[in-house]
Amino acid sequence: xxxxxxxxLLLAILAVIFLRNGGLKLSHGIVCLLLGFCLAGSGIAxxxxxxxxxxxxxxxGLRP
Numbered sequence: 001x002x003x004x005x006x007x008x009l010l011l012a013i014l015a016v017i018f019l020r021n022g023g024l025k026l027s028h029g030i031v032c033l034l035l036g037f038c039l040a041g042s043g044i045a046x047x048x049x050x051x052x053x054x055x056x057x058x059x060x061g062l063r064p
Contacts, residue, residue, distance in 0.1 A: 015032075018024030039045060 015024060015029055019026065019029065039048060
């Protein structure tokens with residue numbers, strides 16, 4: 001749960017930055033949002049979730 005909240009927060013911050021800089025139009029953001037909802041309801045959602053979890057575990061295990 002903490003990983004998904006962090007990912008959502010990170011993506012929201014990036015979306016705001018892109019919107020403010022003009023790199024992302026509002027229509028593009030809405031399409032990305034709808035795509036995320038569609039993916040969350042699809043059969044590939046568990047694979048995406050496990051991939052994000054594994055990636056977060058790898059990144060958290062790195063030592064600088």
